[in-house]
Amino acid sequence: MTEIIIQEQDKTKQIALVENEKLVEYYKEDSTTKRKEGNLYIGIIKNIVKGMQSAFVDLGTEKSSFIHLKDILPKIDEKKEKYEDTITISDVAKVGKKLLVQVKKDSNENKGARVSTHINLPSKYIVLMPNTNIITISQKIEDVEEQKRLIELVRKNLDKENGAVIRTSAQGKDTEIIEDIQKIQEKWKNIIQTSIDPNLNNPKLLYRSEDIVEKMLIDFANKEISKITVNTKTEFERIEKLKQENVEYKKIDIELKEEEDILDIYQIKKQIDKLENRKIWLNCGGFITIDKTEALTAIDVNSGKYTGNKDVEQTVFKVNKEATIEIAKQLRLRDIGGIIIIDYIDMHKKENKEEIQKILKEELKKDRSKTQIEGFTKLDLMELTRKHICSHKE
Numbered sequence: 001m002t003e004i005i006i007q008e009q010d011k012t013k014q015i016a017l018v019e020n021e022k023l024v025e026y027y028k029e030d031s032t033t034k035r036k037e038g039n040l041y042i043g044i045i046k047n048i049v050k051g052m053q054s055a056f057v058d059l060g061t062e063k064s065s066f067i068h069l070k071d072i073l074p075k076i077d078e079k080k081e082k083y084e085d086t087i088t089i090s091d092v093a094k095v096g097k098k099l100l101v102q103v104k105k106d107s108n109e110n111k112g113a114r115v116s117t118h119i120n121l122p123s124k125y126i127v128l129m130p131n132t133n134i135i136t137i138s139q140k141i142e143d144v145e146e147q148k149r150l151i152e153l154v155r156k157n158l159d160k161e162n163g164a165v166i167r168t169s170a171q172g173k174d175t176e177i178i179e180d181i182q183k184i185q186e187k188w189k190n191i192i193q194t195s196i197d198p199n200l201n202n203p204k205l206l207y208r209s210e211d212i213v214e215k216m217l218i219d220f221a222n223k224e225i226s227k228i229t230v231n232t233k234t235e236f237e238r239i240e241k242l243k244q245e246n247v248e249y250k251k252i253d254i255e256l257k258e259e260e261d262i263l264d265i266y267q268i269k270k271q272i273d274k275l276e277n278r279k280i281w282l283n284c285g286g287f288i289t290i291d292k293t294e295a296l297t298a299i300d301v302n303s304g305k306y307t308g309n310k311d312v313e314q315t316v317f318k319v320n321k322e323a324t325i326e327i328a329k330q331l332r333l334r335d336i337g338g339i340i341i342i343d344y345i346d347m348h349k350k351e352n353k354e355e356i357q358k359i360l361k362e363e364l365k366k367d368r369s370k371t372q373i374e375g376f377t378k379l380d381l382m383e384l385t386r387k388h389i390c391s392h393k394e
């Protein structure tokens with residue numbers, strides 16, 4: 001059973017996604033700040049930074065945002081093409097020019113938001129990518145025939161000037177995908193219509209991205225959320241409205257428990273408290289440590305109290321296997337994004353390394369975020385990337 005628990009208290013909103021009484025995702029928001037990631041704006045270029053091939057864009061927010069040259073040039077499939085080296089930021093960006101941009105990464109205390117003209121509009125079965133002919137499909141859909149069917153179906157129903165990422169939830173769907181495409185393309189046309197208003201000369205918010213709860217409901221299109229529990233009337237009424245607007249949410253039971261610490265059920269609070277721990281113990285007696293830096297997240301695997309048997313390789317493999325399952329779980333729980341480096345205990349057998357990579361791939365299929373496993377480096381470090389579900393900082 002999959003449930004969402006939303007608790008608001010002291011200007012803080014906590015959102016827990018629970019599967020069979022186990023916490024699998026957790027987010028914390030400060031209600032005094034507003035998340036911008038995913039929002040679309042008409043921005044005005046304020047400054048060109050030639051040395052960095054970048055520009056600063058005014059969104060009408062407290063900090064100017066940052067855009068790189070490649071985020072202004074038309075989107076390409078970087079696996080097949082490369083951007084021309086001869087093009088400079090001054091060729092495509094002029095001070096005072098209007099740009100329709102999307103916030104890709106929220107601002108923080110030190111930096112403004114990072115924005116791009118490459119728009120992604122998520123819906124239930126696709127992510128619309130306007131102004132590109134690229135159509136890709138979720139790596140989690142592995143059946144080759146189903147991949148071909150979905151790509152052909154989406155290609156036939158997309159406008160020529162649009163591309164898309166086909167989501168995992170599209171698997172097995174047909175008419176639902178067509179309806180979804182029509183709906184999201186209509187939304188995009190309305191955004192474009194607003195953006196070309198000749199009287200629009202100042203920065204303006206054109207489209208506000210879905211919040212965390214709305215994203216959960218969209219992402220779990222094929223996996224029914226059975227219940228949502230909230231502790232405020234405002235949130236209760238907001239979700240009731242979402243139910244009325246979306247027929248697929250009708251079966252979701254919504255419960256209001258005012259003035260209650262609703263995170264206390266299923267011992268969720270204890271599970272949340274453990275997210276602060278740097279060290280996570282494994283059942284075998286080993287442990288992992290998680291250290292976040294500005295550039296990447298480093299995860300170290302240790303044998304700890306586990307001594308195993310006389311076969312050192314098997315002992316090491318057992319710890320690494322258990323660590324892999326826990327690491328995939330923690331990446332989702334803590335919403336760890338960016339570059340992730342895992343320092344496993346050294347394995348000498350090639351087949352053991354391949355098995356660990358296979359297990360990691362399988363475990364990450366449970367994660368609704370996009371992950372990319374690069375494999376073991378020459379230094380025997382596992383390298384992967386993961387996209388944040390949401391940005392935690394303003």
